Amino acid sequence: MTSKRIEFLRVTHLNGPNIWTYRPVIEAWLDIGELEDFPSNTLPGFYERLTAMLPGLAVHRCGVGEPGGFLQRLREGTWAGHILEHVVLELQNMAGMRTGFGKTRQTSTRGVYKMAFRTRQEQVGRAALEAGRELLHAAIHDTPFDVSQAVAALHELVDTHCLGPSTAHLVDAATARGIPAIRLTDGNLVQLGYGHKQRRIWTAETDQTSAIAEEIASDKDLTKSVLKACGVPVPEGELVASAEEAWAAAQDIGLPVVLKPHDGNHGRGVSLDLSSRVDVEAAYALANRKGGGRVIVERYIPGNEHRFLVIGRRLVAAAKGETAWVTGDGKANVLELVNSQLNTDPRRGTMEDAPLNRLNPHEAAEIVLELQRQGLTAYAVPALGQKVLIQRNGNVAYDITDEVHPSVAAVATLAARAVGLDVAGVDMVLEDATRPLTEQRAAVIEVNASPGLLAHLKPASGQPRDIGQALMTHLFGSQDDGRIDVVGISGQVNTTPLARLLGWLLHTCGRKVGLACQEGFYLGARCVDARDCTSWAQGQRVLLNRSVDVAVFEHSFSAILSEGLAYDKCRVGVVTDASRFEALKAFHIDNLDKLYTVARTQVDVVLPHGVAVLNAADAQVVEMAALCDGEVIFYAANADNTALAAHRVQGGRVIYFEGSEMVLAQGAATHARLHLPSLWAAAPAACDWVLAAVAAAWALGMSSELLGAALRTYKPTH
Incomplete structure (x- = not known):
């Protein structure tokens, strides 16, 4: 049996920012065995078989930077781990889950590689990895592989596990605004923003969507009464409980009529333009079956069905139906x-x-x-x-947003407000949406909670509408990004006491602090959970808490390597050290350059308006200053530290010890002097982590007066 096969040594889903990228990835450790001696250009017929199986590989850019780059690498010769990376990405794309990021790096062990690829959903990514390996083996050994069957299986997983297209559009819109998103369930319930700034959506429902308004919208007769009272044109109608009553009502109202379920949506069970008793009675049976109860008989309004999407007080999209x-x-x-x-x-x-x-x-x-x-x-x-x-109805998918007459838009928004929905689909029958309502017969026939968005995102004709940005503006205004202050602390030395002290400093100035560290999960000064809470899952607890306005996280390097960071970006990133890699050899981190790649993850996620707090006494950490998109504060025990002094010359902020005092300075100016409490005064050089905590609080705008008071009152519990 041939040994030209790939073995998986370890497969890990990194949930947050990691050494590879800012987004979740699957990291696979690969042993390619004998394939280490057989790059792609040495395998007869391999190129032709692989490209025939996956013609979409032709557009992969790879390191060349243009379409066809990967195929060039294949022809020149590249190794199995790198090829598997591209195969897995292409399988995910073919299954309808667009991804593009991947990297493969050799370890110091011959034939062993680390490969990472972007995936939007863990189960799908893992399945694509397995399918990709089998496809690659088939291409290498010229054995059968059913690509269409594999893609169909992946597509089914995408449909089962990924966000629906409407919710995915909204999350993408949030991401474009810099608003972080957390999926709360296996379904479409998503948190946008962190802590006390968070909002929640469930596709087209938001945490502002009133349950009372939803109940009104689901009761078609009550909806009509509310709309009529507010001056919204509605068709005359009656609520009936039998086929005989339906025919009698139809005669009273005047033929032709419409029958529909009392509690229904999406046009189910609706029959239009009914003029005979036979048709009315048959339509009653259908509406009764679909609605499970009472039926509404309404006057038939000639014209086309239209759907108007209202968000807040604004019409953001309109679609027309066709028979x-x-x-x-x-x-x-x-x-x-x-x-x-x-x-x-x-x-x-x-x-x-x-x-x-x-x-x-x-x-x-x-x-x-x-x-x-x-x-x-x-x-x-x-x-x-x-x-x-x-x-007659159900084909409302032809965009007319730019053509809607102001009087029509005004009635649609009034209808949504009358029912009380912040996001509503207003169904209206009218002859021509471009003409004033006064020139035609028109009526609002339904107001729907949780309206479908697809007709506006992907219309059958016309321009797609950016519903996501409209909803983000509704939830967050035009500027807010839904972020609270997040502080991440990474390193191997004194990160726990640093995190505890920083949590206390922020608590004393009135901030609602959530802290996840090795000593537990804290809300303010109260320990909620005394276990080690540095995992990704425990970090999520902080971000989900509606009372928190500043979050502090302690990260070990091993946690970054095995799970990724618990947040996407931070206001302050603290790195204490990057000098010892021995404890990380199990992760193939066996030199300082590789350790640097791990530690820099914390600096890479600092926001442009944020601050990196870096240990000026560690040469590796000092190098990370150039990577920070925001400001840098250096800390060191001594004022004569070379990096610290150079930073002051450039006008940067620094903090250091001078005797029993901590000096906060910017450029040549001294900002403040804080007395070092007796708790640490005996050996200040060994307590440079206190400087890091104070620097992080300073970066968040805490005044020197409050810092001094907080330091004096701090009493460690361990």
């Missing part, structure tokens, strides 16, 4: 005509990302009833040239 027809050829039945004339439209599908639904005239009750009214069934054969109406 669906087929034309007979004298040979094919209705079902065949629908499949050939309508369902072949690539915009129609069964998945959530299709702007138009696939039509099933032999199964959909609304269509079956519509055909019956025309004396047809799904299996009837219409005459040559005979037009058959398949669906």
